[in-house]
Amino acid sequence: MKQVSKCMMGMLALTVLAGCANSEENASGESDDIGGQMILATTTSTYDSGLLDELVPVFEEETGTDVKIISVGSGQALAMGENGEADVLLVHAPAQEEVLEEEGAVINRHRVMHNDFVILGPEDDPANINSLPVDEALSSIAEDNHSFYSRGDDSGTHFKELDLWESAQIEPEFEAYEETGQGMGDTLRITAEKDGYTLSDRGTFLYLKDVLDPLSILVDGDQSLENIYHVMQVNPDLSDQINAEAGEAFVSFFVRDDTQSIIKNYGIDEWGEPLFFPHLID
Amino acid sequence: MELIWRGIIEAVHMILSADREVLQITWLTLQVCLFSTLISTILGVPVGMLLTFKSFPGKKAVLLLSHAGMGLPPVVAGLWVTMFLWRSGPLGEWQWLFTTNAIVLAQIVVSLPILISLSYSSFKKIDKGTRLQLKALAPTKIQTLLLYLKQAQFGLWAAVMAGLGRVLAEVGAAMMVGGNLQGQTRILTTAMVMEVSRGNFEIALALSFILMTIALALTFVLLRLQQKEASV
Incomplete structure (x- = not known):
């Protein structure tokens, strides 16, 4: 019983806080x-x-x-x-x-x-995918086992990436294929840091471009990359x-x-x- | 090294220019953390007292849980609080998810075990002789408890500092239950995570200096209180 009343007290105090927060919000919003x-x-x-x-x-x-x-x-x-x-x-x-x-x-x-998705990679492009069709670019990355960083987080970009592998008829299971499990920003930074390849939406890449030094757009413009x-x-x-x-x-x-x-x-x-x-x- | 300098300069610049957003985030962080520590203290110290001076069924389990809870990962706390606060969850009616109330709640969950366990240790340290003396000195039960509080206060202040440190440092739970909403639930730690993911390392670094300054200042105040009270 004592425990319960203590909990209630805590809740009461929190509710008071909630009340304060709400009244502040109402005061600032004019049109309702x-x-x-x-x-x-x-x-x-x-x-x-x-x-x-x-x-x-x-x-x-x-x-x-x-x-x-x-x-x-x-x-x-x-x-x-x-x-x-x-x-x-x-x-x-x-x-x-x-x-x-x-x-x-x-x-x-x-x-x-x-907008569209783009395949990004290091400027010197070791997999030689610059301006290749999407299928060929992906198979080149997979065949030569170049680092590819996947979002791996069930995001729209991740789903799109899996679709692209599927239509290229490749299982993305090569050794250098890694999942970051993080957002686009973090995945781009990891990719830049590790000189790998990745798929990103153009918007986020442009937004972060300045801090992603060696990454550049290698494949874009294909119908299948529409976002x-x-x-x-x-x-x-x-x-x-x-x-x-x-x-x-x-x-x-x-x-x-x-x-x-x-x-x-x-x-x-x-x-x-x-x-x-x-x-x-x- | 250059980045660190730029971070320091950015931090000073942010504070001097009184960047409204930074001030708001800092103020919110202070409010949320102090409030959750206060509630944890109000709840935790009596429980610690109860554990020391009373025996009741399930006491060992409470002791075990509160001590184990000191290591509860904030994301676990965040996950549970989130599930309770979902619209479909048991507390969904409150509409607390993605509000500061949710952050306070999650921070209480992570700091309460610290307050309980450390205040238990502080009360436990009062030796038997002193205890009997105090009992003899105080005619009423409440006065006895107040004397216990006074005896244990050095350790209790340490408990408060540890609890506050925990909530100031915590980010996983605040991110999950608060959502890092600009102007609403963005606190220093969640803002730092966001700035890092956006590649704004200087801003993140600047925020980290502000956070550390706050932690230092608060600890300084609490330490002063602890030493002052203890020397009386």
């Missing part, structure tokens, strides 16, 4: 059309590229919703959606997304933007805590012309080229 909080589960690539820092404040301003951006691999983001732990998803693993859509776990799914992002709502039936209204508003926000043009122009000033290409405007 929808309000509440919304969990956006997304990939590390969209978050690390800084695009969401540009878009989300606009949405928060419009709707008075407090957006919590959780940046994880697409696999984990989709799992969060499947369990009703997020309200809206922005991910790049189309095949896996379709499975969830069929199950009914996600609804209102829209293709919103794309497609979809935004979708988590089915509100999955949990009674889902902020469906905010989720729906976020999807509408993302497909709107003005949002799409922010996407189109994002990054041009800083990197000389856009990081993402909007799908719904030219």
Whole structure:
């Protein structure tokens, strides 16, 4: 009994803290059309590229919703959606997304933007893959047993990489094939440090290029390297805590012309080229 | 070596220029860590006392668990707290996941065993003779307990320092339950992990200097309190 009352006291104190935090938040938010909080589960690539820092404040301003951006691999983001732990998803693993859509776990799914994947390697390119077709580049890396660093974390990029090996009809089981189990940024740094090859989305690479000295883009431009992002709502039936209204508003926000043009122009000033290409405007 | 210098310069620059985000992160770190240590102390010291002076069924198990808990990896604590706070979890109704409350909760889980175990040791050190003396001195039970507290305070301050050190150093749990949300749940340690993964080593290094300065300053204050109280 004593234990219980102690726990209660602790909880009480924490609740007081919670109360304080909430009242502060309310005081700062002016417009409150929808309000509440919304969990956006997304990939590390969209978050690390800084695009969401540009878009989300606009949405928060419009709707008075407090957006919590959780940046994880697409696999984990989709799992969060499947369990009703997020309200809206922005991910790049189309095949896996379709499975969830069929199950009914996600609804209102829209293709919103794309960029592309690139195969990166050391500048001196020991595997000689520069400008080769994807299949040949991969088989050259595998045959000569050059270091290849895979994300290995069920992210959209990892799924894409596995697809590419499969279509090249190679089992990525050669000795120098290693899984980092980490995000894109960390994997790129490891690859740069170890003079290896890897697959990355172009955005994250451009964003980190300055600190990744010897890495350069060796293979790009192939149709199979397209990196497609979809935004979708988590089915509100999955949990009674889902902020469906905010989720729906976020999807509408993302497909709107003005949002799409922010996407189109994002990054041009800083990197000389856009990081993402909007799908719904030219 | 050059990187370290640049880190120091960056840190000084960040503090002098009163970079709003850094100040906010630092302030939040202080709030969260001090609050969780406070709660752990309020809960842990009485439990330590109970373990020393009372015998009850399951006491050995509590002792074992609290001592083993000192080595509980923060990510394990983070995982459990996360599962409890999931919308589908038992505490999902609270909507605490990805809030500072969740970080406080996880930090209590990692620091409470330290507070319990070390305060148990401090009370245990009071020898039998002193104990009898104290009992004779104090007419009421509460006064006896207060005298025990006074006797054990040197060790208790050490327990608080160890607990605080643990929560300041912890990153795995805060990352998992807090989500490292900018302006909301980003604390010094999680910000450092993020900056490293973004390749901004100078910023990470600068944050590490701020964190170490805070740890040093807090320990200094606690140490002063410990020495002062003990010399009375």
